[in-house]
Amino acid sequence: MLKHSYVSLYSGCGGLDYGFHKLNFKLLFANDFHKDSCESFEKFYKFTPVCADLNNIKEQIPKADVIIGGPPCQSFSLLGKRNPDDERGKEIINFIELIKLHKPKVFILENVPGLKNSSFNQLPMLDYLDSFFLKLDYQTLNKKFDCTKFFIPQTRKRQIMIGWKKDLRNPVFPSMQEFKKFLGFPEDFNEVLVGDALDDLPIPERRPKDKFKVKAYYKTNPSNPYQTLLRSNKGFVENHFRFHMSPLDKEYINHISPGGNYNQIPDEVSSPRIMRIKEKGGRTTTYGRLHPKKYSATINTYFNRPNVGTNYHYSQKRLITPREAMRLQSFPDDFVLSTSSIRSICMQIGNAVPPILSLYLALSVKSTQ
Numbered sequence: 001m002l003k004h005s006y007v008s009l010y011s012g013c014g015g016l017d018y019g020f021h022k023l024n025f026k027l028l029f030a031n032d033f034h035k036d037s038c039e040s041f042e043k044f045y046k047f048t049p050v051c052a053d054l055n056n057i058k059e060q061i062p063k064a065d066v067i068i069g070g071p072p073c074q075s076f077s078l079l080g081k082r083n084p085d086d087e088r089g090k091e092i093i094n095f096i097e098l099i100k101l102h103k104p105k106v107f108i109l110e111n112v113p114g115l116k117n118s119s120f121n122q123l124p125m126l127d128y129l130d131s132f133f134l135k136l137d138y139q140t141l142n143k144k145f146d147c148t149k150f151f152i153p154q155t156r157k158r159q160i161m162i163g164w165k166k167d168l169r170n171p172v173f174p175s176m177q178e179f180k181k182f183l184g185f186p187e188d189f190n191e192v193l194v195g196d197a198l199d200d201l202p203i204p205e206r207r208p209k210d211k212f213k214v215k216a217y218y219k220t221n222p223s224n225p226y227q228t229l230l231r232s233n234k235g236f237v238e239n240h241f242r243f244h245m246s247p248l249d250k251e252y253i254n255h256i257s258p259g260g261n262y263n264q265i266p267d268e269v270s271s272p273r274i275m276r277i278k279e280k281g282g283r284t285t286t287y288g289r290l291h292p293k294k295y296s297a298t299i300n301t302y303f304n305r306p307n308v309g310t311n312y313h314y315s316q317k318r319l320i321t322p323r324e325a326m327r328l329q330s331f332p333d334d335f336v337l338s339t340s341s342i343r344s345i346c347m348q349i350g351n352a353v354p355p356i357l358s359l360y361l362a363l364s365v366k367s368t369q
Contacts, residue, residue, distance in 0.1 A: 004369060007061060007104070009069035009095060011049055013040040013337055015329070015352030016068055016110055019362030021045060028062050037348050039338035055094065063102050066365060070110035070353060071095045093120070096129065100136055105168060106365050107138075109161040110353055129161060138163040141171065145357060149176070151183065151226065152330045152354045153192040154296040160361065164368045172367040179360055185225045192226045194314065195292030197327045200227045204321045207241035212339050216240040216323075232333035239337050239345065240323035243304045250317065252287055252306065258314040259291035290314040296328045301350030304342055325349045330356040 003026040008017050011030045021027070030049035032038050038051040050057055071091035092111070099107050109129075118125040126142050133140050140163045147156040162171055174182065180189065200223060202216045217236040222228040248271060256264045261284055262274055270278070277286060285297040288310035297310040303325050306312055311319050320328075322345050326335070329352060339345035 004066060004366070005064040006066035006068060007064040007102075008049075009054060009061075009067065009098070010071050010091065011037070011041055012070070012351050013037045013348040014045055014335075015331070015355055016070055016108070016358050016361075017041075017045065018335075018355035019358035019360070020066070020068065020365075022359060023362045023366055025066065025362070028064050029060070031057065031061075034344075034347070036337075036339050036344040040336075040348060043338055044335050054091075058098065058101075061098065061102065064104055065369075066106045066108070067099060067102060067104045068108040068110070069095050070351075092125075096132055099133070099163070103136070106162070106164045106171075106368055108361060108365065109163070111159045111161075126161075133163050137166055139166055139170070145360075147354055147357060148191070148295050150179070150354075150357050150360055151185065151189075151192045152328075152356050153194050153197045153226075154299055154328050154354075156298040156354065158353065158357065162361075162364065168368045170368070171364040173364050174360065179363070182359070182363070183225075183229060183356070185229075189225050192224075193293055194290045194296050194328070196224050196226050198320075198324050199223060199292070200231075201237065201240065201321075201324060201327070203316065204240050204242045204318075204323075212239075212241075212345070214238065214241045230327060230330070230332045234334065237323050237333045239326065239339075240321045242321060243319045243342070245306075245319060249306050249319075253289070253312050253317045256287065256289045256312060258289055259294060260289050261285065262287040285309050288312065290320070299325045299328050299350055301347045303350060304346050322346070322349060330354040 003024055005026045005028050006020055007028055008030040011017060011032045027047050030041060030047060031054055032049055032051065033053050035051055038049045042048050050060060095109060120128045130140050140161055142161050145158050145160055147154055164171060200218065200220050202219050204216060207214045215236045215238055222231055251269055252265050255266060262277055262282060265274055265287065267275065287306050288297060289312035290296055290310050292314045300309055302308045303311045303320060306319060313320055326349055329349060337345055337348050
């Protein structure tokens, strides 16, 4: 069988590419403007992305059967202000213009649920996109994916648009039983919770100053199918190191039980900021602590801080490590990120599409051929 070719835009470290790679699609072109992300992509996929602003290299993009991409989504995020004037939001328009130019058989546009509540040219954004692609002879499907339904242990939700030429078969989404079998999970394995994802990882150490290459060796055997699926055969993991915590952050975790948050921090040790949050009400994930029998909140780009997510570890008095965040995102342990800073590694992980979700999407794209 001939390999289907694809182009990857706004690739990041390669979360959305994972499924297409595993299903043997032939990658012709990849692009991101972030240097560390491009290095991470190349390290895993053995393919060198063009590291530049996409607006400056459009003429380099080849034609392919499939184009995939996740244009920057912060301007549409439910955590943001959904600002229509944000330059990052305009990248979606660049993406769809490239679809118009290259006319792939299938495309995937990945974004956040906030896109559904946004508008463009005085139309709801999704209506505008549907109309735009209909004129180009595409059928489209908009679907919100809840990652917890796909064996990913976090409450992340993504808005996915799949478009396909009208002469192709409609995409077929695998049933959960079919997908479970594809992943190699037993029939009675129905969900992945935080403890399922993290319990086999070794206790992390502080990384040496200015060094990010830290190896941590497995101390136990995998205890469930999810761990077995993600484990590296090297016997160790990388990107597994503890973050710095301030004295206050260390104090707070003494008072927060697994599944708890800022409300459990006593007033006498609370900062003025936490007191304001208590008075006005904050998100339930503010200074949140993971619970081993529950899902994680969405892994965002600031998981090295305790105040913007369930980033405190459930059984150890520390923040989660980059590798633990990657486990919660469903990255395999042999997917090792290149990074020049803490900010960079957090951005790469928090902005990525969970690889297991990308497998599901790639299977649906393959069904159109």
